[in-house]
Amino acid sequence: MQYAILCYHDEKVTCAWSKEQDDAVMEKLGAVQERLARSGKLGPVARLLPTTAATTLRKDRDPPLVVDGPFAETKEQLLGFYIVNCDSLEEVLDIARDLGRANPGGAYEIRPVGLFFDTPDAAS
Amino acid sequence: MTDTSWIGAVMTAARPKAMAALVRYFRDLDTAEEAYQEACLRALKSWPSNGPPRDAAAWLIMVARNAGIDSARRQRRMQPLPPEDVISDRSDMEAVAAERADGADYRDDILRLMFICCHRELPATQQIALALRIVSGLSVHQIARAFMVSDAAMEQRITRAKARIAKAEVPFETPSAVERAERVAAVAAMIYLVFNEGYTIDVAANGWRAELCEEAIRLARLLLNLFPVEPELMGLAALLLLQHARADARFDADGAAIPLDQQDRSRWNSKLIAEGLALMDKALRHRRPGPFQLQAAIAALHARAGRPEDTDWPQIALLYGALERMQPSPVIALNRAVAVSRTDGAEAALAIITPLAGALDGYFYFHGARGSFLKQLGRYHEAREAYNRAIALANTPAEARHIRQQLDSLTEAAAAPSSQQAARENDQRR
Known part of the structure; x- marks a missing residue:
């Protein structure tokens, strides 16, 4: 089963990290990711740019409305995600705990993936 | 959690919002700052064991407000009461829970806090120092280091800026749409000043200034967060x-500065x-x-x-032209000339900058660019004069070093018999 681990954190805080702090967090996360990759459980990993770079297309009307900024104005923002291959929720939670130790603060939302298409690029 | 390095980032992130609310509440920068400092001290005691509060800014605002009121009560015994309205009891405070509200309520507060720092009576250096102190929360020592002045001198600069602001009427009413747009523009210009202060430097002399660039980016993101469209x-x-x-x-x-190409x-x-x-x-x-x-x-x-040769110089020349129409300035014309030298050659570029000689006579880059155009045209004698003038105006040793290299290459070019021809061909290739 594939799961998405959606990473939420207050981006005002992550944007306040100094370059050294940011590098240190990424290094710690990298160590966890490497372990996961070796075990064959790790799929795509993405870190998203700040929500100031986000654009939202509201399709609840016709024609859809394009608005600047993230979809939801929340205290914590979606800042990245992992796709992992696991046999059980418990296993995903263990992974999330490991990641959380490397990067405390915020929350992970774990969402089972219903369907996952490889892009033609990735498949070839 | 024994690692407490996260606290700094949480406080930095919460600071603009918290300070903005406290300035509105106390209507005084110093009182707000003292109260905020007190709240931070308490946070340093409480957060490591209890973990960060769910809403750090709200926590800091509440604790700071209580601390500020306590201190005012203590002082009351020693000096006469301040006027009623110093500790605000006005309509904008009627909702005690307002501090918990999101977005729109805070927007004007934070904008006001930033806008206070770019009061038009303050010279640019004071605006920058004040913004770094009040909005960013950098210590006087950090700011002094970036400006390469003593702590005492920076302390004085900030105190002077605050005194000026205290005399000026800080507008606490909710701004109209026009006023808001004016404030946003003033704050944007101030953020650009902060960035430039860090950008135009001799890194060898002062590596700390990169921090100013990063801080300016953080402030720019903050402002864009408030006004996302x-x-x-x-x-x-x-x-x-x-x-x-x-x-x-x-x-x-x-x-030494390395040119873009x-x-x-x-x-x-x-x-x-x-x-x-x-x-x-x-x-x-x-x-x-x-x-x-x-x-x-x-x-x-x-x-x-x-690669440098992939640069779309015609488009850049057009954009500088548009910028010049919007904001006529000899410096922008000079930049356009540099782009034009890449598309139409040094002759055309020289024609653009010749009328600027009066306005930019004391400007290092003018003489540097002029020297470069003249050199490309094989007019070595005049190029040498321009470069000499540039060296005299260099702002940093690195700039002077760069021009000296140009002078050296000029000597070599003048020595080569076909140099003028080569320079022309080189020019055409560009």
């Missing part, structure tokens, strides 16, 4: 990101460039160009060029 703010953030992306490639090991582009920060380009994409959709967007568009064209 304002294309000029996207342009400002994009401009800062695209310029700062080149930070690691701009200076050699000795601290000689920089190692693999050392440009691709993440910052991606963010800058994404913001420009968003800004363009609004079809409301402005000076920051135009400058960012120029920076974007440089960033998109994998």
Whole structure:
């Protein structure tokens, strides 16, 4: 089963990290990711740019409305995600705990993936 | 959790919001700052064991407000009461829970806090120092280090700026749409000043100033967060990101500036460039160009060029032309001339800058560019004079060093018999 681990954190805080702090967090996360990759459980990993770079297309009307900024104005923002291959929720939670130790603060939302298409690029 | 390094980032993130609310509440910068400091001290005691509060800004505001009131009560015994309205009891405070509200309520508060720092009576250096102290929360020592002055001198500069503001009427009413737009523009200009203070430097002399660039980017993102549909703010953030992306490639090991076309582009920060380009994409959709967007568009064209020879100089010359129409300035004309020298040759470029000689006579880059155009035209004697003038005006040892290299190459070029011919051919290739 594939799961998405959606990473939420207050981006005002992550944007306040100094370059050294940011590098240190990424290094710690990298160590966890490497372990996961070796075990064959790790799929795509993405870190998203700040929500100031986000654009939202509201399709609840016709024609859809394009608005600047993230979809939801929340205290914590979606800042990245992992796709992992696991046999059980418990296993995903263990992974999330490991990641959380490397990067405390915020929350992970774990969402089972219903369907996952490889892009033609990735498949070839 | 024994590692407490996260506390600094949480406080930095909460600071603008908390200080903005406290300034509205106490209506006085110093009182707000003292109360905020007190709250931070309590946070340092409480957070490591209890973990960060769910809403750090709200926590700090509440604790700071109580601390400020306590201190006012203590002082009351020693001195006469301040006027009623100093500790605000006005209508804007009627909702005690207002501090818990999100977004819109805070927007004008934070904007006001930033706007206070760019009061038009304050000279640029005081605006920058005050913004770094009040909004960013940098220590006086950190700011002094960046400006290469003593702590005492910086303390005095900030105190003087605060005194000026105290005398001026700080507007606490909710601004009208026009006033809000004016404030946003003033704050954007101030953020650009902060960035430039960090950008125009001799890195060898002072590495701390990169911090100012990063802080300016953080402030630009903060402002864009408050006004997410304002294309000029996207342009400002994009401009800062695209310029700062080149930070690691701009200076050699000795601290000498490396011109754009000689920089190692693999050392440009691709993440910052991606963010800058994404913001420009968003800004363009609004079809409301402005000076920051135009400058960012120029920076974007440089960033998109994998090699110097891939640079879209005709487009850059056009953008500088548009910028010049929007903001007529000899410095922008000079920049346009540099772009034109790449498309139409040094002759055309020289024609653009010749009328600027009066306005830019004391400007280092004018004489440097003029020397370069003259050199390309084989007019070595005049080029030498221009370069000599540039050296005399150099702002940093690195700039002087760069011009000296140009003078050396001039000597070599003048020595080679076919140099004039070679220079012309070289010019055409560009």
